[in-house]
Structures are given as C-alpha cells and as structure tokens.
Amino acid sequence: MKKILFLLQNAWKYIRYNKFSSIVLFCAITVGFLFPMMALNDVNNLLWDARISRYEDAAGITILKYLMPYKEEAQMEEALKQAEKSFETAGYVGMAQQLVYAKGESYSGTVAAISRDYLTVLPCELVEGSFFSEADYSESGERTCLLLYTTNLAKDGVKVGDSIEILGNSYTVKGIIRAPRAFGGVMVPYTFAGEVLRGGEDVNISYHIITYGHKGVVSIHFPDQLTSEREKGVKEDEEFFASVWKLNRYRMLRAGIIILFTMINMLILFLGMTVGERYSMAVRMALGISRKSLFLEVLFRNLLLMLPAFLVSVLIYPFFCVFVKSIDSHLRGDTMLQAGLGGAVLIILITLAVLWFGFHKQGVASMLKRRAE
Amino acid sequence: MIEMKEIVKHYGKGDNVTEALKGISLRIENGEFTAITGHSGCGKSTLLNILGGMDRQTKGEYFCDGEDVSGMSERELAKFRNSHIGFVFQAFHLAGELTAAENVALPLGYAGVGAKERKERAKVLLDRVGLAEKYKAYPAKLSGGEMQRVAIARALANHPRILLADEPTGNLDHENGEKIMALLRELNKEGMTVVMVTHDLELAAMADRCIHMADGSIIAQKN
C-alpha cells in the first residue's frame, strides 16, 4: 500500500513535470477515444439493421424499442405493447420497414393509411374530435389525420386542429382515438397512401416508422422500394434488404478502418511516450527497481492520463455527436461507454505488453548511455 | 570481495561485433578504493556496468561476496543493484520531476520504506554530502557539483557495500571534482568499497589502487 502510493505519487510528479507533452497526450487520447466510440456506434447501427432484416415482421417493434429515448421508458412500454398488439393482426398487411434513426428529441411511431372500413373492422373509441368523413377521403380535399391516444404525439400536446407534417405535407389532426388493436400511431385516409407510403395505391393499410420532433412536426422518410401487399412485398423486401446489406458491408468496412486507424494512432502515441520515458525508467532500473514496480509506475502514468481523458471524451461525446450528426445522421449514442472502455483496455494491454516483453530486455546501461550522449 | 575471471563482453552480432572487453580478470577487496583509467572507448564503462549488475558479460565469471552474479535472474539482479550497489554517473541521472530529497529517497521508496522514514533518511543523507539546505530544490536549480552530490546521496540511500562511479567528475570543473573526490575518499574511509572510472590521472593517483585499461584489457596496475 505504502509502495503503491509512492508509485502513484511518482507517476503524478512525472506527468506534472512533463507538462507540455502530458497535455498534448491528454488531448490526443481524448480525441482518440471519440473516434472508436463513433465507429462502434456505427457497428451497432449495423447490427441493428441486421436484426431488423432478420425479423421482418417484428421490425416495427424492434425499431420502436431502439428509437425511443430511454427517458421515455413508460411511453415506450406503452407504444411497444400497442405495436405488438397491432402486429398480431398484421397477417394481411403489406409491410415495409425503413430504418429511421432517432435524432435528438425525436420519437418514433407508425403511420397507417386506412380504408373506409378500417374503423368498423377494429374497435376503437373516439377520445376527441371526429373520425374521417367522406370528404376526408377526397383527394382534392384538405389532408387530415387521426392520432392514436397512446402515441407520443397526442401526449405531447398535439391537439385536434393542430397540424403535423408528414413527408413535407401538412395534415390537420381531425380526431384522437383510443384503439387497442390499432395499426398506426398516425392514421391518414387511404387516398393519401401513395403520398405517405410512396407505394402501391391498392394498399389499404401499411406500417411505417416515422420520427417526429417534440413540437409535433413529423418528418417521415421512406425509400421508393417500400412494399405494399404482402405477396408482392416478400420479394421486394428481399431486394430491399439486399440493398441494406450492401450498405452494411460498406459501413462495416468504414467502421473497421476508423477503429484501426485510431488504435494505430493511439499505439504510436503510447509507444512514443514509452520511448520518451525510457530514460526515466532506466534511471529507476539502475537503482534496482523491480520489474513489478516499474510496470506499475508506467501503468499509473498511463492511467493518470487515460482515465481523465476518457472521462472528458465521454463528457464531450454528445456535443461531438451533434457535430458529426450534422455530417452523418446515422448515429446513435448508447454504446459509447463499452466502446471507449474497450478501446482503453486494448491500448493499455498493448502498451504494457510492449513494456513487459520488449522494453525490459534492452539493458539498463545502454539506455542510460544513449541519453548521456 | 569482487572477483572477476576472464570477463568478455561483445556488443552486436555477426560482422558488427565489438569486443568491448577481452578477458578481464580482477579482484577487488572489500574496503578498497580502486580507480580505473584508460582512453575513451577502452571498455571502462562496460566493465563498471557489469560490476554493477546493469549489464551482463558475454563470457566469464563474476562473483560478488561469493554470490554468482552472472547466474542471477533479472529480478535477482535488480535486487542486487538495489541492495548492494550504489551507482554514480557522469551525467548524474537525477529525476528532473523530483526534488533533491525525493531523488535521494527514490531507492528507499522502491524498497518499500514509508514516506516519513524516507524524508528523515533523505535529510540525513543530504546532510552527509553537505547539501542539507538544498532539500527542496529541483535538479534544474542545482549546480553540477550539487547534482553529483545529490546523486551520491541517492547512491548511499540503501547502505550499499559497493559504490561504483563512472567518471563522476567528468562533467564538473576541477574544484567541484576535487570536492566529489574528497567525499568519495571519506566514504571509503568509513568502509565503503569504491570503484571509480576517471580520465583524470591526478584523481586516480589518490586511489589505493589504479587499474589502467586499453582496448578491452587491463594493461597495468599500480598500488
């Protein structure tokens, strides 16, 4: 214990003494941690995509689960239950999934284009406002929608008469309904299916994942290859997922390269630090420091820089994300801790392995001598 | 007692081999003050490093007080350095981030001595080399002569039996060099075995015994 304290103090004094290089190193490590975090996030997104394509029918649920910010746990649970129920009856529904990433304060939900008989097929109860009338199905009429009571939109205070935006078009909220087996969080008349779904017009109901901001602005984002009817859909889904996988391979490569580069950079930094420390280590070795103590002292030096740097990088990560999101919106933030810790452990292990197996073999005398010359 | 038999040291491999020592046999009694002289590159430092357990010979035997130093593991060798050997270098090799006292106490800390005792012993040692008032000074604020005295105090910290000094006065002016020499003499009088490498024949003449080296071999000895 006495000795550990002594070694820690020594390590700290060394860092303090070599102020400039310590600060440079500190910043480098901080930035160094950010990139693997980002890269691993990307990998996480990738796995997520894979899961979605694996469980086509459960896709809506999966997406809901992952898109919901954690602070909205209770709402998420409710939305999930709702979604699960709706999928029980999804047999005849043409489904399409689209990956939508949560952005900032956004939530997710589904939008359904419903037919006239929808409301008679499924039991539902009007909470506020009214159902669609014949006029709402008219293509030339005003665009209207119904909100499911349990969706966040309704809970966020979007009221009857407000308008929300779906794919650039404004829809006036006509009513809020409670429907235990409802298909969508937002329902629009089936006449607008083509607009909303960008799929075949013969669909009567379709699911889509949307994201929308707190203030009731819906932004919805669909690719053209979205499918409608199931029979047709299966084939088209395959094509769709194939394209997703292609994208995934590219992303995986990109993430891999980023991680590799970062690790190599960090390794070089740490090796540089170790080489720079050779002299101070050689002095200690000449004094007869044991290998264990030497090892610990260098470990402490690294940790004293690395742990605060890691902390700082975790703290600035969200801001960094905002910045990167403005460049690349495909980013999520829940794996950063594992990623950062993983990176840190890896770097420490490599550095120490080099120290343990390589450095000690060089001989004290020659290290001291090189310095003296 | 130090006993070396046919010590050979090679640096490098294949065609690039340097024969730094070409069969050195040497016996140094406890309490002796030995000076080693010779031209630059004749192998003095190499010999001293092997004596101090900082380097290993390529061939030959080395016993220190009956212990086979060449047979020691890295760990045992480190322990040997820590407990038996005090090393003083031409370039001082003080830790810049530590004060004079902390430098002196460094070997004590690695030997597991607590903070309070380290402080006390560092004070005594610094007093011993006449630097009591520079207790809190960092090496950057010390003169060459003072740094070397701190280094000597550090070398003495673990009560070594043998003090090895590689051109301890090489970086100092004549006056400071003599002070260091006087200190070494004093330590020797108290029973310390001292082996000192030097260029300065005048200083070497002050030793009990003078070994002259050339090209990796001992060519003359004077008592």
Ligand SMILES: Nc1ncnc2c1ncn2[C@@H]1O[C@H](COP(=O)(O)OP(=O)(O)O)[C@@H](O)[C@H]1O
């Ligand atoms: N680490 C080393 N690697 C290769 N050659 C070395 C090394 N150290 C010393 N030598 C060589 O060994 C010889 C003796 O060196 P050294 O013992 O330092 O001489 P001195 O101290 O007498 O000036 C020199 O020729 C030197 O170049």
Ligand SMILES: [Mg+2]
């Ligand atoms: Mg030399």
